[in-house]
Structures are given as C-alpha cells and as structure tokens.
Amino acid sequence: MKRLDKKDAPVNITQTEKFMSENDFIVSKTDTKGYITYCNQIFIDMSGYTKEELIGANHNLIRHPDMPAVAFNLAWDLIKKGQEFFGFVKNLKKDGGYYWVFAYITADYDSKGTVIGYSSFRRKPSRVAVETIAPVYKLLLDAEKKGGMEASGELLENFLAENKTSYNNLVINLQKS
Numbered sequence: 001m002k003r004l005d006k007k008d009a010p011v012n013i014t015q016t017e018k019f020m021s022e023n024d025f026i027v028s029k030t031d032t033k034g035y036i037t038y039c040n041q042i043f044i045d046m047s048g049y050t051k052e053e054l055i056g057a058n059h060n061l062i063r064h065p066d067m068p069a070v071a072f073n074l075a076w077d078l079i080k081k082g083q084e085f086f087g088f089v090k091n092l093k094k095d096g097g098y099y100w101v102f103a104y105i106t107a108d109y110d111s112k113g114t115v116i117g118y119s120s121f122r123r124k125p126s127r128v129a130v131e132t133i134a135p136v137y138k139l140l141l142d143a144e145k146k147g148g149m150e151a152s153g154e155l156l157e158n159f160l161a162e163n164k165t166s167y168n169n170l171v172i173n174l175q176k177s
C-alpha cells in the first residue's frame, strides 16, 4: 500500500475544529525518519484516518499549513540530540478540519542506547495557550514566507530572549495558564 505523506493531505481546509477531551491522550511512534510505526485509537479518531493509512505514513500527513516550519525544525533539533520537545501543534484532519494538541516528543532507545525512533504523547491543550500561540505562529509563518527559515528563526530567538525563556519553558508555562 502507498505510504501517505503531506502531498496526500486534503486541499480543502476548513475552519472546523475538533476538540480533545480532558482525559484523552494521543500516542504515536515513528522510526528515525518520522514514518509512523504505532498509533493509538484516539489518534485514529482525532485525525480521521484509518490505522492502515496511518501506519507507514510520514507524520507530516497531518501537518497543518498554519504551522510554521521553524517549530518542527526546533522539535527535530532537540529530539535528534536526545532532548525532549514540548509544543502546541495544530494538526490537519483527513476531512480538512483541525485539532490542537499539547505535544511531547522524545527519543526511543534500544538496550544498547541507540536511538531507534521517537514517541509522541499529546493531551488537550489549554485554551489560553492556543489563543496565545496561534498569533505567534502566524507571525512566524509570515516571516517564513518573506524571509525563509532564517527570518522566522531570528524572530523566535528574539521573542524568547525578550521573554527570558526557552521554547520548552514557554510552552510548559503556557499549558499551566
């Protein structure tokens, strides 16, 4: 079966949001390249894809065009170094709608300490956090459209320096809001 990726994602994007419930947690695991090797039922229910479509697909299948690339670059930089990533992510559903998550990504190691893939766990995001971060993502995306990754990276760095925080700390504090 064809391995789906973002080129197979819906083109008719809608403003219909699906909300996670308080006790939901979405789990997926990938290989070292970001191809999905495991997903739980809530991921299937939230994304609208079948398990067969998701297993083997590139995780970018559910990448929403409102997400700035710099967020994913930061995530990959951290997890490849064996560090954890926390972030608010807007995901694209198969029907063109979307859902926000509070995501945590970390590396999976085998018994010899080799990274064999990555795991992600997501919970319902704080509404205040989503409302705070969405306009920041919009600014980053606009910067990317004009000046590429360099521009959005600089904007993000300045924002974090002004607020004397790291990306992960900003995100964790927002989730508490």
Ligand SMILES: Cc1cc2nc3c(=O)[nH]c(=O)nc-3n(C[C@H](O)[C@H](O)[C@H](O)COP(=O)(O)O)c2cc1C
Residues within 6 Å of the ligand: 006, 028, 029, 030, 034, 059, 060, 061, 062, 063, 064, 067, 072, 089, 091, 105, 106, 118, 119, 120
């Ligand atoms: C374990 C894991 C989970 C991920 N979860 C998501 C996700 O839920 N949504 C998403 O858009 N990208 C997720 N990503 C990031 C994607 O691999 C990819 O970097 C991102 O969608 C941007 O894709 P692109 O650079 O091909 O445009 C995840 C990556 C890993 C390793």
